[in-house]
Amino acid sequence: MSVVTVSHAAVSYAGRAVLQDIDLDVQPGQVVAIxxxxxxxxSTLIRSVLGLVPLEAGTVTLFGTPQRRFRQWARIGYVPQRMGAGSGVPATVGEVVASGRLARRGIFRPSGAADREAVRTALTDVGLLDRIADPVSTLSGGQxxxxxxxxxxxGRPDLLILDEPTAGVxxxxxxxxxxxxxxxxxxGGxxxxxxxxLGPIEPLIxxxxVVHHGRIAYEGAVPEPAGHHAEPGHDHVHPHAEAERARICVAPTDRMPAN
Incomplete structure (x- = not known):
């Protein structure tokens, strides 16, 4: 059973087509880069998968269930585009991470040993266990x-969805x-x-x-860079090799949000 299936999906904003006739299949255990x-x-594609953006046409299925009937949201962990985790919030690192357990245990149940263990394990995984009691506002942007x-x-999800997790860090x-x-x-996630x-994430993919003008222009192995993008010192992912005719350039920018 596929984890995510997108069929003939279309999304429009104010009458402008953003996604057109998108088909995508994500199998259990796959690491898929958009x-x-x-x-x-x-970014609109993954937001539509999560139901944060309504489809104009097509369907999304999650773990074999049509999205409109899907209720097991604890199985999905979502990391949105970079934002200040401590912006105006007087919370510690541990408290912010503990909020990720709410979907798993429910709002009205008190936290227990399993929740505390999950928080410590997650912080160990990202190398921040030593900052568990520190205010989030004292961390760097990357932290x-x-x-x-x-x-x-x-939250111990089965599917992890991340939107630009390494931008500007x-x-x-x-x-x-x-x-x-x-x-x-x-x-197995x-x-x-x-x-x-992609940087250090590339070996995992x-x-x-590759999404280009709202359509999938390429699907397969991470494309090899071509032309001056392949020169020494140029380490960004530019999917030109397989889709040169589409003139796609995946270039980093921290000044404009991705869509």
Missing amino acids: LGANGSGK QQRTLIARALA DAASQDAFAEALRRFAQA TIMLVAHE DKAV
Whole structure:
């Protein structure tokens, strides 16, 4: 049974087509990267999978259940595009990560030993256990993003969905992300992630999907860079080799949100 199935999906904003006739299948245990330039529709694709963006046409199925009837949201961990995990919130790292257990245990049940263990394990996975009692506001941007990933991992999901998890964060945090995702995948977890550049995550990717002008332009192994993108020192993922005719360039930017 597929973890995620998208069939003939279409999404429009204010009458403008953002996704058109999207078909996608994610199998259990796969690590799938959604690549594409800003405005290509890649983030809209995963938001539509989560039901955060309504479909104009087509269907989404999660773990064999049509999305409109799906209720087992604890099976899905979601890390949105980078945001300040401690923006105006006087919470510790441990408290933020513990909030990821709510979908699993319910709002009205008190936390127990299993919840505390899950929080500590998740923080260990992202290399932040030593900061468990620190205010989130004292962390760097990369460490705050690692805290959000730990929050998703603490819920012990079967599917982890991440939107630009490494955008604008330091190399140490990128390495920590890659190691946490590797352990999650080795334990049988399924991962969908949106990225401009893969960096240390690239060896984990089983399938790359390139979104271009709202359509899937390529699906397969991570495309090899071509032309000047293949020169030494140019380490970003640019899926030109297989889809050159589409003139796709997946280039990093921290100034504009991906769509």
